Amino acid sequence: MNELALLVAAHPLVHLNAALNALAAVLLVLGYRLIKQGRPQAHGRVMLAAFGVSCLFLMSYLTYHGLEGSVKFTHPGAVRYMYLLILLTHVVLAAAVPWLAVVTIWLALRGTGVWGGALTEAERATQRARHRRWARWTFPIWMYVSVTGVIVYLMLYHLWPPAGI
Numbered sequence: 205m206n207e208l209a210l211l212v213a214a215h216p217l218v219h220l221n222a223a224l225n226a227l228a229a230v231l232l233v234l235g236y237r238l239i240k241q242g243r244p245q246a247h248g249r250v251m252l253a254a255f256g257v258s259c260l261f262l263m264s265y266l267t268y269h270g271l272e273g274s275v276k277f278t279h280p281g282a283v284r285y286m287y288l289l290i291l292l293t294h295v296v297l298a299a300a301v302p303w304l305a306v307v308t309i310w311l312a313l314r315g316t317g318v319w320g321g322a323l324t325e326a327e328r329a330t331q332r333a334r335h336r337r338w339a340r341w342t343f344p345i346w347m348y349v350s351v352t353g354v355i356v357y358l359m360l361y362h363l364w365p366p367a368g369i
Contacts, residue, residue: 214361214365215268215271215272217264217265217267217268217271217272218268218357218361220264221261221264221265221268221353221357222353222354222357222358224257224258224260224261224264225261225350225351225353225354225357226350226354227257228254228257228258228261228346228350229347229350229351229354231250231251231253231254231257232251232254232343232346232347232350233347234250235247235250235251235254236343238250244316248312248316251309251312252309254346255305255309258301258302258305258346258350261353262302275360275366276366277291277359277360277364277366278364278366278367279364283359283364287356287359287360287364290352290355290356290359291356293348293352294348294349294352294353294356297345297348297349298349298353300345301342301345301346301349304338304341304342304345304346305342305346307338307342308335308338308339308342311331311332311334311335311338312331312332312335314328314331315328315329315330315331315332315333315334315335316328316332
């Protein structure tokens with residue numbers, strides 16, 4: 205089946221999900237660069253956008269799987285084991301991302317004084333330090349999940365699509 209027919213045959217939410225994962229990855233990299241450039245306000249806006257995009261992805265993903273179920277990866281051999289390994293690590297880590305992201309964002313909001321009442325500057329500095337410690341774990345896990353989501357999509361729908369799609 206040619207690529208255009210494959211795109212039309214697969215459910216449209218599959219493509220939207222991949223696009224949202226890719227956009228989240230781009231926003232995460234941009235947010236990382238902004239904080240490294242010393243632009244915390246721009247960093248915060250971009251990271252909140254990444255969180256919003258990831259929330260849209262989750263809603264779309266749950267809708268798709270509620271409507272369509274799952275698609276099996278049917279290619280045999282070593283490629284199948286590689287796909288299953290990527291999928292397993294993706295799913296396990298994806299379950300952690302919302303919790304990690306919420307805590308990391310909450311600490312940032314408290315550290316900037318946006319949320320959390322009347323904290324002293326010392327208390328805000330403590331929250332910012334905690335935010336940085338959490339972000340050192342959250343960022344690479346969230347990035348891995350976003351990128352492997354796109355890889356799973358490419359493997360399942362473009363490189364080795366199942367018969368009938």
